[in-house]
Amino acid sequence: MFGNLDKLHTGWSSGKPTGTLQPEEKMAILEVIQRNELLETAERQRVGRLVERVEKIKQRAAECGPRYCRLCGQSFGLLGPSKLICDDCQKPVCSKCSIELHSRETTGTRDIWLCKICSETREMWKKTGAWFFKGIPKYEIPQQRTSSSRQSFRDSKLRQEKPVKLGIKCTDTSSEEEDESTTEVDAQKHSTAVLNGRSSYCSAFNVGGNRKHPLVNRQNSATDTQSNQTNYDWETASISTTNRNGRRGSVTSSMSMSETSSANSSNGMGCYREPCFGWLELSVNYSEADHTLDCSLLRARDLPTMDVTGHADPFCKTNIITPYGSKQQKWFATKTVHKTTNPEFNEKVRFLGVEPDELINGSMLYVVILDDDRYGHDFLGAAKINLAPIYSSGPHRMTVPLDVEDNFCVEAAMSGPWLFGQILIALCYNTKRRSLIVRIDKCTNLMAKDKNGFSDPFVKLQMRPDSQKKKFKSSIKWRTLNPIFNEEFAFETRPNDLDKQLLLLTVWDKDLGKSNDFLGSLILGGNSKGRRLKQWKDCIRMPDCFHEQWHCLSGEHIPN
Amino acid sequence: MAKTYDYLFKLLLIGDSGVGKTCILFRFSEDAFNTTFISTIGIDFKIRTIELDGKKIKLQICTTAYYRGAMGIMLVYDITQEKSFENIKNWIRNIEENASADVEKMLLGNKCELNEKRQVTKERGEQLAVEYGIKFMETSAKASVNVEEAFFTLASDIKAKMEKRMDVNNPPKGGHQLRATEPARKADSWLSRCSLL
Numbered sequence: 001m002f003g004n005l006d007k008l009h010t011g012w013s014s015g016k017p018t019g020t021l022q023p024e025e026k027m028a029i030l031e032v033i034q035r036n037e038l039l040e041t042a043e044r045q046r047v048g049r050l051v052e053r054v055e056k057i058k059q060r061a062a063e064c065g066p067r068y069c070r071l072c073g074q075s076f077g078l079l080g081p082s083k084l085i086c087d088d089c090q091k092p093v094c095s096k097c098s099i100e101l102h103s104r105e106t107t108g109t110r111d112i113w114l115c116k117i118c119s120e121t122r123e124m125w126k127k128t129g130a131w132f133f134k135g136i137p138k139y140e141i142p143q144q145r146t147s148s149s150r151q152s153f154r155d156s157k158l159r160q161e162k163p164v165k166l167g168i169k170c171t172d173t174s175s176e177e178e179d180e181s182t183t184e185v186d187a188q189k190h191s192t193a194v195l196n197g198r199s200s201y202c203s204a205f206n207v208g209g210n211r212k213h214p215l216v217n218r219q220n221s222a223t224d225t226q227s228n229q230t231n232y233d234w235e236t237a238s239i240s241t242t243n244r245n246g247r248r249g250s251v252t253s254s255m256s257m258s259e260t261s262s263a264n265s266s267n268g269m270g271c272y273r274e275p276c277f278g279w280l281e282l283s284v285n286y287s288e289a290d291h292t293l294d295c296s297l298l299r300a301r302d303l304p305t306m307d308v309t310g311h312a313d314p315f316c317k318t319n320i321i322t323p324y325g326s327k328q329q330k331w332f333a334t335k336t337v338h339k340t341t342n343p344e345f346n347e348k349v350r351f352l353g354v355e356p357d358e359l360i361n362g363s364m365l366y367v368v369i370l371d372d373d374r375y376g377h378d379f380l381g382a383a384k385i386n387l388a389p390i391y392s393s394g395p396h397r398m399t400v401p402l403d404v405e406d407n408f409c410v411e412a413a414m415s416g417p418w419l420f421g422q423i424l425i426a427l428c429y430n431t432k433r434r435s436l437i438v439r440i441d442k443c444t445n446l447m448a449k450d451k452n453g454f455s456d457p458f459v460k461l462q463m464r465p466d467s468q469k470k471k472f473k474s475s476i477k478w479r480t481l482n483p484i485f486n487e488e489f490a491f492e493t494r495p496n497d498l499d500k501q502l503l504l505l506t507v508w509d510k511d512l513g514k515s516n517d518f519l520g521s522l523i524l525g526g527n528s529k530g531r532r533l534k535q536w537k538d539c540i541r542m543p544d545c546f547h548e549q550w551h552c553l554s555g556e557h558i559p560n
Numbered sequence: 561m562a563k564t565y566d567y568l569f570k571l572l573l574i575g576d577s578g579v580g581k582t583c584i585l586f587r588f589s590e591d592a593f594n595t596t597f598i599s600t601i602g603i604d605f606k607i608r609t610i611e612l613d614g615k616k617i618k619l620q621i622c623t624t625a626y627y628r629g630a631m632g633i634m635l636v637y638d639i640t641q642e643k644s645f646e647n648i649k650n651w652i653r654n655i656e657e658n659a660s661a662d663v664e665k666m667l668l669g670n671k672c673e674l675n676e677k678r679q680v681t682k683e684r685g686e687q688l689a690v691e692y693g694i695k696f697m698e699t700s701a702k703a704s705v706n707v708e709e710a711f712f713t714l715a716s717d718i719k720a721k722m723e724k725r726m727d728v729n730n731p732p733k734g735g736h737q738l739r740a741t742e743p744a745r746k747a748d749s750w751l752s753r754c755s756l757l
Contacts, residue, residue, distance in 0.1 A: 028601040036605065039620065043568055101727075122726050127566055131722050132631050132662060 047128045047139035054120050061117060071097035071116055088118035135397055278302035278341070280316075280367060280383045283397040284390050286359060293320065293351040293387070295365060297334055300402070303341040303380045306371045307529045311339045313372040314380055317412040318349055320387070321364045326408065327351070331415045336372040359391040368412040369402065371530050374554040375522055377413040378530030379405045420520035420553035421445035421481070423459075423507065427524075427535060429498065429543040435490040436463070436498060436539070439546065440474055442484040443507060443553075449517040454479045455509040457519055463491045464502045476510045498540050499526045504558050520553025565609055565618040569718050571711070572659075573623045574651055575636035576644040580670040581623045583701035584636065588711050589621070593702050612716050619715060627659040632666070632714045637685075639669045639698065640677040645684070652692060664718045665694040668710055672698040 021029070062073025069081070070091040076083040081094035087101075093115040101119070102109050114122070130136045281298040297316050306312035315336040320327035328351070337343035365385040370377040381402030390396050424441040440459050449455045459474040470491060477483035493501060502525035509517035524532050535549040573581040582600050586592055589606035605622040622630070635651055637644040648667065655663065669685045682698055689696030695713060699706040 025601045029603060032603050032605065039607070046565075046568075126722055126726055129568060129631070131725050132660070133629070 041140075044138055044140045047137055048141045050124045050127050051136060051139055052141050054117070054124050057117055057120055066092055068092070069094040069097055084113045086115035086118050087112035088114055088122070091115060278304070278381055278402050279399050280369065280381070280402055281397075281399045282367065282383070282385075283395060284365060284385060284387075285395040286354070286387070286390050288356055288391075291352070291354050291356075293354045293359075293365070293390075295349045295351070295367075297345040297347050297349065297367065299342070299344045299346070300369055300381070301342050303343070303369060303402075305341055306373075306378055306380070307533060308526065309339075310341075312341050312380060312529075313338045314340070314343045314369050315372050316345060316347075316367050316369050317415070318365065318367045319408075319412065320351055320354065320358075321366045321384075321408055322358060323362055326366075326411065327354075327358075327363070331368075331412045333416065338372075356391060359387040363387045365390075366408055366412075368409045370413055373529045373532075374552075374556065375528070375532055376530065376550075376552040379409050379413060382406070382409050418445070418552050420447060420555050421507075422550050422552050423505070423520075423522060424548065424550050425505070425522075426546040426548040427503075427539040428546040429495060429539055430490070431543050433490060433492075434494065435492045436503070437488055437490050437546075438503065439488045440485040440505075441548070442482065442486070444482045446481045446483070446507065446519050446553075447509075448481060449509040449519065450479075450511075452479065454481055455517070455519060456511070457481075457483045457507055458510055459485065460506045460508060461489050462504050463493065464504055466491065466493070466501070468492055478510075495540055495543065498536075501525060502527075506558055507553060518557060521556055521558050522551050522553055523558065524551075565616040567615060567719070567722075568618045568620065569631050569715055570629050571619055571621045571632040571634065571714060572627065572630040573621060573634045573636055574655075575668075576638070576641070576647050579636045579638040579641065579644050580701050581634075581636050584634075584668070584670060584699060584707055584710075585621055585623055587701040587704055587707045591704070593704075595702075608711075610712065610715060612712070612719055615719070617715055617719065619711065621711075627655065627663075630659055630663055631718050632664040633659065634666050634668050634710065634714065635694075636668045636670050637680065638671050639680045639685075640671055640674050642679040645669075645680045645688075648688060662721070664714060664721060665692070666710065666714050666717075667692075667694055667696045668706075669696070669698040671700060671702070672705060673700040673703040 057071075061071045062068060063070060064073050068075050069083075070086070070089070070093045072094060074080050074094055076092065076094070081096060083092050084095060084098055085091070086093050086098060093113070098113045098115045099119050101112050101114055124136075125131045128136055128139075279301045281300070283296045283298065285294045286292075287294070295318060297318065300314060300316075303312055303314055313336050316334040317331040318334075319331045332349045334345050334347045334349075337345065365387055367383040367385075369380040369382070371380055382405065383400045383402055385398070385400065421443055422445060423443045426439040426441060428437040428439070429435075430437050438461060440461075443457060443459075446455055446457055456476055456478050457480065458476040461472040461474075462470065468491070472489040474485050474487045474489075477485065491503075502523055505522040505524075507519040507521070509519050511517060524536050526533070526536060528536055531549055532551060535547050538547045573585060575581055577599065578597065582598075582604065583593060585604075585606050586594065589608045600623055603622065603624040603626065605620055605624075607618065607620050609616055609618045611617070627633075633655055635648050635655075637648050639645075652665075655665065667685060667689045669680060669682070685698065686696050695717070697706045697710050697713070699710055701707055
């Protein structure tokens, strides 16, 4: 409010002397500001309750396809309710879960149906003032009343390192008890637990959490002081992330109130409703005084699915792309939101040392959404935001459609510590031999396990379950980190069985006179994700030809 | 727990010094009047919750040219001060530069109980309001004339705008046809094609 005090001299205060404020005047102004803050806090909470209400309805919605009601999941037909189409979301809905509305339009009134989600969303837009501000104002989600103390404790703990997810069941009870016994959470200790894969959280979600832990990254880039510095700053920024409180955003992106989108929608909807890659909602603010660019990644919607259950494990990587390439060596990564295609990220990223002319000269903010998997990060969508308008106009909140993959997405996906290297393999189901042919082409960037700075790699293969119980070993390639094998192995199996089988690959360093060192592992099968699932499915679908694919190796041992 | 309300409208009173903005605010929020002139220090606001069509509307009314977030603006002049009326044009320009384009405006000629000292006729006020396409009222905070009416009018205009906006701005799609056959949703990724096997 102080920022506008200079304007006051044009109004009723123009007759007053323009000196410094008297103490009592300052007090009076501060009192008003405090009163205003109280009011705004109450309003943020009220808006939060309204937003939460709509989110809850959305969570409860069945959403099981065009033949069923969007909300209650009842199937339409002779016995079931008749099918209506919601005017806003264009999804089918039954009469019980929708309301009829007389819509006033330029051409007169007409009757429309709105599903409960859309009608509640409209109501929320009215009640929160979003209709006027063209977006949901700042809000706070109310704390849950049940076990509030526990919740707040967990919140403080979660802020230390774990991804906070509202819609996900945390099955990490054991680690939680362990933590609650000690009042002070030792982040260092906890992170080592994650590193060793002992944290039940990691195993519960089946992720290689060790790869992406900020502490690991920090150790790896410790040599680079500048990137170390930025890492640190980002980390503190993410700790202060508004996980549940004070976040900003709109619940529905399809319902944009801006004039431009309404113009678009009138000449044909669809152009802004369902793009192929979904949406990302974010806000960007540039502070010229501090030379910092703040970017809040709020949420994404309608991301592609990555596994057979129709889910993905999305997270964002972001960087500034200048005309000379990516600005930060290391891409900032958010936490992963598991088992969803509509993730809530709510994370803030701060870029330091961003010069004004960098913004004007065609720099872009680049956000790549990737699927988190231990054998590679698959592409889910990319958002490119031109920063020139951000520089001139202050805080910007926007919902951007996600774009296709390009070189920077590959850079983002491959940045970060893929310590165990990559492997190129080709799969082919041979119908004559009735067997799966696995060709090990080559590996790159393997770990060095010998004192000479190299390894002596070879690959072990097996299928599981396998009636033949066959195990194969490739030849040993001496003194190299980038071995080329080009060896083929055949597993007898039927195409139908292939769907339930797993191909297990492990790379080892041959040591004479002592046990071999583990270099990395890869599992392929019907429950793989992303590119690995695609390769597996392609191999079944199109037999008698080779399907080649690069994969990242994981550091996880495969038990016998 | 604070009183619940359905909508929060932020309103603004602007105009030259001494036209009676604070008095109008005081009359509306506390139904009181104070003759001594105390210039407002910096900023002040008052709150009153009103009811319109069964909806509780909380009005936060500021006496500052703090435009951000304001949904409605009362432009106030003093009918006994020609200068304050002339300045309304400057205030409107100020609004156009700073406030949201959607903001609802209204013109008030205050101190209408002082008819003998009148310098601005009611017709001139009406004329100006027509020029800008906004509503006009003559008020008296002292005699409690039209203050209540003015705020209720502005609030219901904002509410009407909101309802209109929420109904019209949605894509018109030729009625709520009950489509017998919904076209099968396109496979949205290669995964769904694979799973057909």
